[in-house]
Amino acid sequence: MNKATLLTRIVAALETDMEVLRRAAQTAYEAATAEENIAENKYDTLGLEASYLATGQARRTAEIRQALVTYQQLLLREYDPTRGVQVSNLVTLEDEDGGRRRLFLGPEAAGLKVGEGEGLVTVITPRSPLGQLLVGKRVDDEVSLGAQVFYIVEVA
Numbered sequence: 001m002n003k004a005t006l007l008t009r010i011v012a013a014l015e016t017d018m019e020v021l022r023r024a025a026q027t028a029y030e031a032a033t034a035e036e037n038i039a040e041n042k043y044d045t046l047g048l049e050a051s052y053l054a055t056g057q058a059r060r061t062a063e064i065r066q067a068l069v070t071y072q073q074l075l076l077r078e079y080d081p082t083r084g085v086q087v088s089n090l091v092t093l094e095d096e097d098g099g100r101r102r103l104f105l106g107p108e109a110a111g112l113k114v115g116e117g118e119g120l121v122t123v124i125t126p127r128s129p130l131g132q133l134l135v136g137k138r139v140d141d142e143v144s145l146g147a148q149v150f151y152i153v154e155v156a
Contacts, residue, residue, distance in 0.1 A: 001119050003076045003090055003156060006104060009114045010123065014068040018061055025057035067108035074107065079155040084136035087126060091134060092154040093143075100153070105131055 001009075031050035076088045085091055091103045102121045104114075110131075112123040124131045133143040134152070141152050 001115060001121065003088070003104075006090065006114060006121055007071065007074065007076060010104070010106070010109065010112065011068065011071050013112060013114060014064055014071060014109060018064045018068060021057055021061045021064060025054050025061055028054035028057055064109075070108045071106070081138055084138050085134045085152070085155055086136075090121065090156040091152060093150040094153045095151075096149055103130070103134075105134060 028050050031047075031054075034047075074088060077086065079089050080086070085105060087105050087107055089105050091105060092100055093103065094100050102119075104121050104123050106123045106125060108125065109123050110125045110128055114121050114123070124134075126132060126135050130143070130145055133145060137143060137152055139152050139155055143150050143152070
């Protein structure tokens with residue numbers, strides 16, 4: 001999968017996540033404000049719990065909205081060996097057993113997975129431990145995360 005296609009799929013995934021969360025937050029808000037959920041005594045907390053849930057979901061929706069805007073404005077840059085790995089690079093790592101994983105170093109949305117099987121790409125950010133290690137590295141460099149050792153075999 002090339003980076004332009006990957007970026008399109010990341011944006012689509014974020015749009016879907018945002019819509020699902022928006023609907024869930026609306027449902028929780030309706031539950032929190034429903035007349036039948038008004039507390040009848042100090043132990044009746046259904047309305048309060050729904051309110052907390054709605055607040056958390058609204059906050060998460062705002063985070064996803066910000067990530068979506070960031071990705072919609074992201075300029076994809078080609079890998080520059082003189083600068084090493086940077087945001088918007090697609091990195092392929094190989095572990096000592098020959099297992100490979102593909103990572104997209106993005107500005108937001110850490111943990112988002114796009115694709116499946118051999119085409120699976122995981123989004124990481126420069127704020128993550130692995131992201132911090134990758135920034136500035138080049139093809140054939142080694143990065144160690146705890147007991148795991150990875151080799152950078154490709155960067156696009």
